[in-house]
Amino acid sequence: MRPAPAGAGPDPDEGALGPHDAVGRAVDHARIEAAVREILLAVGEDPDRDGLLHTPARVARSYAEIFSGIDQDPSAVLGTTFDVDHDEMILVKDIELYSVCEHHLVPFHGSAHVAYIPGPDGRVVGLSKLARLVDVYARRPQVQERLTTQVADALVDHLAPRGVLVVVEAEHLCMSMRGVRRPGARTITSTVRGHLRNQATRAEAMSLITGR
Ligand SMILES: Nc1nc2c(ncn2[C@@H]2O[C@H](COP(=O)(O)OP(=O)(O)OP(=O)(O)O)[C@@H](O)[C@H]2O)c(=O)[nH]1
Numbered sequence: 001m002r003p004a005p006a007g008a009g010p011d012p013d014e015g016a017l018g019p020h021d022a023v024g025r026a027v028d029h030a031r032i033e034a035a036v037r038e039i040l041l042a043v044g045e046d047p048d049r050d051g052l053l054h055t056p057a058r059v060a061r062s063y064a065e066i067f068s069g070i071d072q073d074p075s076a077v078l079g080t081t082f083d084v085d086h087d088e089m090i091l092v093k094d095i096e097l098y099s100v101c102e103h104h105l106v107p108f109h110g111s112a113h114v115a116y117i118p119g120p121d122g123r124v125v126g127l128s129k130l131a132r133l134v135d136v137y138a139r140r141p142q143v144q145e146r147l148t149t150q151v152a153d154a155l156v157d158h159l160a161p162r163g164v165l166v167v168v169e170a171e172h173l174c175m176s177m178r179g180v181r182r183p184g185a186r187t188i189t190s191t192v193r194g195h196l197r198n199q200a201t202r203a204e205a206m207s208l209i210t211g212r
């Protein structure tokens with residue numbers, strides 16, 4: 001069991017799954033709780049006041065979910081493929097994503113658009129797996145450029161497609177709620193591999209993505 005801070009009592013938010021998060025990853029809850037308690041003290045709060053008593057445990061559970069991609073392997077998501085008679089572009093756009101900026105540990109959120117052209121063997125992956133793949137890389141401390149590249153490279157590695165294009169557009173709360181304070185600024189990153197580097201194919205993909 002996780003050690004509770006003195007006087008914390010039972011945590012009303014503790015789910016039936018116990019101290020581990022819903023996706024089964026055993027992060028070190030006790031360590032997160034101790035660290036969160038320290039942060040609360042360091043910012044001048046009283047971690048023993050009523051409203052904060054269960055906060056370290058809640059943050060531990062929340063981090064287990066938010067950072068659940070750290071030890072996830074994209075092979076588990078892209079391992080199931082099937083053949084369809086389709087050698088044209090497949091695009092799933094507007095995949096909502098939430099990630100955490102590795103510089104400030106605050107969220108960035110937005111959308112990913114993932115396009116690929118199957119390889120000569122015609123292997124494709126279930127559409128939902130593209131969203132799951134985005135989650136594998138988003139649920140880590142990240143920078144947007146790396147997230148974009150990792151999704152593209154995982155598709156190249158696992159599907160041997162003719163081409164891949166991944167576009168991510170996101171707002172970084174580290175730019176909105178603090179620092180330079182520019183809410184609404186959106187960052188757009190893209191990674192292109194193979195045939196989608198071809199100008200006409202890339203333009204077709206981009207017009208499908210932007211033509212909402
Ligand atoms: N390239 C890139 N930069 C990011 C990303 N997320 C946050 N940043 C930036 O990372 C930089 C970190 O800059 P530092 O000067 O080390 O930290 P800081 O003093 O907190 O910077 P400010 O945010 O400007 O206050 C900032 O410019 C952020 O806007 C990302 O996904 N990609």
Ligand SMILES: [Zn+2]
Nearest residue numbers: 101103104174
């Ligand atoms: Zn940041």
